[in-house]
Amino acid sequence: MYITKIIYEEKEKLFKLVFDDDSSILINENTLIKCNIYKDKEIDKKELNEIIEENKVYEATEKALKFLKKLRTKKEISVHLKEDGLDFEIINRVLKYLEEFNYIDDHQYASSFISDKLRINRYGPEKIKYLLLNKGVSSEIINLSLEEVEDDLIKENFLKDAEIKYNKVSSTKNAYEKTVKYLLSKGYSLDYVMKNIGEVIK
Structure with a gap:
């Protein structure tokens, strides 16, 4: 034609x-x-x-x-x-x-996402991993991006949230268990919570 x-x-x-x-x-x-x-x-x-x-x-x-x-x-x-x-x-x-042409880059996306969730929402690593996986970012990229984060920032967030929560429930029954449950919901693994919670709850 x-x-x-x-x-x-x-x-x-x-x-x-x-x-x-x-x-x-x-x-x-x-x-x-x-x-x-x-x-x-x-x-x-x-x-x-x-x-x-x-x-x-x-x-x-x-x-x-x-x-x-x-x-x-x-x-x-x-x-x-x-x-x-x-x-x-x-x-x-x-x-x-x-x-x-670098319009999309899952590593760059993950790094930016992690920074926001740590500094604004104070989410723990496990919750961040879950959210990124749902967005289609590979486990390899997520782990690599999390390795680039300073451990001090994660611990600082953890201790701050643990202290705020414990002070809020300290006068109630099962205050320790409530604090642990809250920290798990924020995205910290049970091992991490058990390892560091003693710095807040003596």
Whole structure:
């Protein structure tokens, strides 16, 4: 088939390709240039499918970049694009592009996330690991990012939360057990709690 017309649609800001069989498709400028599209060009069905796929990849990349106004994980981007019904191959091409140009980096995301959760929420390592795993960050990256954190900060948070909680419940029954339970809920392992709680509760 031949491209008989290329019409710029001002409203959609897209180019309409009209073929000699009166069928038509809308594509963006990037696809027009990348696929070397021009009036009277002859294309077969395979080339048409490639143009359509290239256009989908570009649109999906634009959607992902808008979603990246704040840091996101690779999994979050993938899930976001799947909601539009995009297939696995297109999503992988978008993710590859985003990684290549450092738009997404799970290690960077994990480091920033850990810093926020330690300094703002004072979460313990176990809770942070759980939250990051749910965001699709690998255990290897999580452990590596946590190793970069100063142990003093984690212990300082632990002692502060332990003291606040114990002082709050010290006059009630089972104050020790309540404090331990609270610290576990904050994300500290039982071993860590038992090892350090004696510095607060004598």
